[in-house]
Amino acid sequence: MTAGHGDDPHAAERHAADGHTVDGHTIGGSARHIPVLLGEVLEALAPMEGDIIIDGTFGAGGYTRAILATGASVVAIDRDPDAIAAGRDLEAQSAGRLRLVQAPFSTLDDHVESADGVVLDIGVSSMQIDQAGRGFSFRADGPLDMRMAKAGLSAADVVNSFKPGDLARIFGFLGEERHAGRIARMIEARREKRPFERTLELADAIETHVGRAPKDKIHPATRVFQALRIFVNDELGELAKALFAAERVLKPGGRLVVVTFHSLEDRIVKRFIADRADAVTGSRHLPEAQARTATFRKAGGGVTPGDAEIVANPRARSARLRAAIRTDAPARGGDFSIFGLPKLPGINQPEER
Secondary structure, eight states, X not given: OOOOOTTOTTHHHHXXXXXXXXXXXXXXXXXXXXXXXXXXHHHHHOOOTTOEXXXXXXXXXXXXXXXXXXXXXXXXXXXXXXXXXXXXXXXXTTTTOEEEEXXXXXXXXXXXXXXXXXXXXXXXXXXHHHOGGGOOOSSSOOBSOOOTTSOSOOHHHHHHHSOHHHHHHHHHHHSOOTTHXXXXXXXXXXXXXXXXXXXXXXXXXXXXXXXXXXXXXXXXXXXHHHHHHHHHTTHHHHHHHXXXXXXXXXXXXXXXXXXXXXXXXXXXXXXXXXXXXXXXXXXXXXXXXXXXXXXXXXXXXXXXXXXXXXXXXXXXXXXXXXXXXXXXXXXXXXXXXXXXXXXXXXXXXXXXX
């Protein structure tokens, strides 16, 4: 284990040579499509021949290929139709050991009755960032979209219709943007003349309004774009619901492995594992009303990439892996309050199941 930047959502941006990374994911370059912490993921997941593993974030299929090579079977989930389409050849070559499912990974237990392992690689994929038409990045101009599933509320819808106070909350919490209020008020004034439709249009407006010192390695719009992407795709809510789903679907002894890329994601995973490994109370803020049995056993601490991997794949710099092993205790249900996250406009918190 080496020192990493999992507690700093913008560490990779500060260290990138060209400054064009978003949320720790390098845009283009040699790091494209390289699975992060692959060796560590396989060690924590420990797949064996005959096992059923859920890859909840299929993406370019890096983890899935490595898991299939161990003899295990994989149910791979992705809500991005492009990712599923790109994986069909691999599915056809798998001799029935790979099944692709287009769906949010929060529904993983709807597609598998029980599993020996669940692996999640959280965040936007390099493939999505590299396609200007998806609107995730402002390196190249594209529609202000950002929808992983290509459906639902777009980033343009949020920017052009949400109240300034709501925009400020989104930018401040999900992007940790210190100028959240100023940017939200600027957006309100600008959209009255003409709605925002393009990525560079929004990025340039933010840069003009906030300014950028020569020493700044991070573009002033980076945190706003991160916040919009997380909000549009309800990434934190999806992660929380996926953790509850993994608790329901994993067999006793089954392994949960999650790779995150910024502090908001890592905090959710850390708190979930701590809560589920606690056999007494779910939260130190609640009274110890009754004893309970732990549903997970923590498997080590947060694992970060070594120097060699960071050099080979700058996207890995802010990655952090956490793992836990399922006990034989019944699943507890989805108590969203354990994560301590505020309710944002338009976000539905997970329902208990």
